[in-house]
Amino acid sequence: MAFPKNFLWGGAVAANQYEGGYLDGGKGLSVPDMLLGGDVNTPRTFCPKIETGVFYPSHTAIDFYHRWKEDIALFAEMGFKCFRFSISWARIFPNGDDAQPNEAGLKFYEDIIDECRRCGIEPLITLNHYELPFELVKKYRGYFDRKVIDLFVKYATTCFERFKDKVKYWLTFNEINMTLMSPTVGNLYSVGIIQDEDLNRTAPCKFSELKDNPQQRIEGLHNQFVASAKAVKAGHKINPNFKIGNMICHVTRYPLTPNPKDMLETQRADHLFNDLCGDVQVRGAYPFFAKKFYRDMGIDTAFMDNEDDKKILREGTVDFYTFSYYMSNCVTVDETADKINDSMLGGAKNPYLKASDWGWQIDPDGLRWTLNKLASRYPDTPIMVVENGFGAFDKVEADGSIHDDYRIRYFREHIKAMGEAVEDGVPLIGYTTWGCIDCVSAGTGQYAKRYGFIYVNRHDDGTGDFSRSRKDSFFWYKKVIASNGADLS
Ligand code: BG6
Numbered sequence: 001m002a003f004p005k006n007f008l009w010g011g012a013v014a015a016n017q018y019e020g021g022y023l024d025g026g027k028g029l030s031v032p033d034m035l036l037g038g039d040v041n042t043p044r045t046f047c048p049k050i051e052t053g054v055f056y057p058s059h060t061a062i063d064f065y066h067r068w069k070e071d072i073a074l075f076a077e078m079g080f081k082c083f084r085f086s087i088s089w090a091r092i093f094p095n096g097d098d099a100q101p102n103e104a105g106l107k108f109y110e111d112i113i114d115e116c117r118r119c120g121i122e123p124l125i126t127l128n129h130y131e132l133p134f135e136l137v138k139k140y141r142g143y144f145d146r147k148v149i150d151l152f153v154k155y156a157t158t159c160f161e162r163f164k165d166k167v168k169y170w171l172t173f174n175e176i177n178m179t180l181m182s183p184t185v186g187n188l189y190s191v192g193i194i195q196d197e198d199l200n201r202t203a204p205c206k207f208s209e210l211k212d213n214p215q216q217r218i219e220g221l222h223n224q225f226v227a228s229a230k231a232v233k234a235g236h237k238i239n240p241n242f243k244i245g246n247m248i249c250h251v252t253r254y255p256l257t258p259n260p261k262d263m264l265e266t267q268r269a270d271h272l273f274n275d276l277c278g279d280v281q282v283r284g285a286y287p288f289f290a291k292k293f294y295r296d297m298g299i300d301t302a303f304m305d306n307e308d309d310k311k312i313l314r315e316g317t318v319d320f321y322t323f324s325y326y327m328s329n330c331v332t333v334d335e336t337a338d339k340i341n342d343s344m345l346g347g348a349k350n351p352y353l354k355a356s357d358w359g360w361q362i363d364p365d366g367l368r369w370t371l372n373k374l375a376s377r378y379p380d381t382p383i384m385v386v387e388n389g390f391g392a393f394d395k396v397e398a399d400g401s402i403h404d405d406y407r408i409r410y411f412r413e414h415i416k417a418m419g420e421a422v423e424d425g426v427p428l429i430g431y432t433t434w435g436c437i438d439c440v441s442a443g444t445g446q447y448a449k450r451y452g453f454i455y456v457n458r459h460d461d462g463t464g465d466f467s468r469s470r471k472d473s474f475f476w477y478k479k480v481i482a483s484n485g486a487d488l489s
Pocket of ligand 1: 014017130174175249324387391434440441442443444449
């Protein structure tokens with residue numbers, strides 16, 4: 001299998017899902033700090049203020065905040081070439097709009113970066129991974145207010161300046177297209193738009209009950225595009241060698257039947273959910289189909305005609321395209337078709353595929369298909385898979401071992417598919433598996449949905465001593481990296 005030399009093998013996590021220490025070192029509250037856990041059938045709960053006597057998974061997460069040295073040592077033992085993690089904006093600017101950055105927050109990340117470098121691991125940093133300082137949500141209604149564009153750029157620039165000689169690879173926004181795919185997830189995690197009536201609630205409410213204002217949400221997304229482009233431009237000025245990428249959640253879609261109406265519907269879903277955001281960030285302009293989609297949603301598209309914004313988008317295109325890939329699903333006009341059990345992502349079941357316990361359909365060939373699609377859509381743009389993985393219940397044996405052969409199988413098939421895509425000619429530069437160490441699920445807030453090569457003894461009822469242990473997949477991935485993807489046995 002011909003993976004390029006210097007291929008960036010590694011793993012990925014996000015601050016609010018693994019750090020914990022939610023108020024340590026002067027950090028302010030982030031949106032995920034306001035969420036309780038759920039499960040595959042129960043949406044997470046949003047608390048407008050912190051309640052006592054309930055368990056918030058992100059507050060302690062897996063305690064990376066205090067165990068980072070031990071964890072980076074484990075990544076190094078696996079032979080990681082790259083570690084993707086995010087910076088929590090609220091550690092750097094606790095309220096989001098503070099005049100001066102918080103030195104303790106910067107120092108925390110600097111130590112992590114230095115340790116990675118010492119271990120020969122290239123850091124890949126996401127500036128905004130599904131969390132906004134909660135104060136920005138309350139004060140500005142998140143990205144709906146254009147002031148937040150400049151606040152983001154100030155935060156990004158602070159990180160770029162501080163780490164300019166230590167970090168080369170950056171991503172602006174994690175899964176920026178989630179705002180189109182799932183209004184609830186988008187509002188909460190991405191654009192940070194929560195309506196006053198929800199912020200003023202006197203009792204917690206289900207994630208899914210939060211009000212959506214589509215006009216504000218779509219304008220918030222536009223403002224994120226502008227913020228991302230401005231940050232790319234500012235970053236290149238600070239260090240012309242920076243490589244700054246975007247990040248898309250690519251849920252690959254097939255027509256359920258050869259009915260031309262299913263074909264059209266699939267193309268529509270692909271354009272809107274998978275392509276629109278990537279086109280803006282890679283090509284520097286909205287694609288031809290965007291206005292009609294938005295108008296059909298009842299959106300006033302005047303914001304798309306702002307000439308200054310158009311110029312910024314053109315000037316701030318990304319250096320590489322990154323995406324998460326977990327699954328594919330099917331699209332059909334037949335409303336009676338069997339749906340997958342994930343209300344956030346939707347789609348119909350594919351009779352040829354098996355699914356995880358969370359209903360995510362396993363489709364390695366879909367990864368090869370997607371990589372080929374992206375390489376032709378964005379010629380000459382390096383591509384990286386920055387999330388891919390298998391959320392599963394793991395069983396710890398009496399002797400402490402964890403035989404996660406299902407996870408090894410998942411990775412083996414997906415890495416094989418990536419290798420085939422490389423042979424097809426796709427300019428793939430790296431692969432970071434999701435949740436390389438067990439962490440809190442973003443969708444359900446569970447610990448029980450485990451992705452890691454490293455098991456963390458922490459559970460949904462808040463018990464567990466956070467101790468780490470190596471799963472079978474740990475030793476397997478180590479071999480894969482050592483052989484540059486040649487040995488998948
Ligand atoms: C991606 C996110 O959507 O998928 C991660 O970028 C997330 O933050 C991952 O954790 C897996 O989803 P989940 O819901 O299983 O945690």
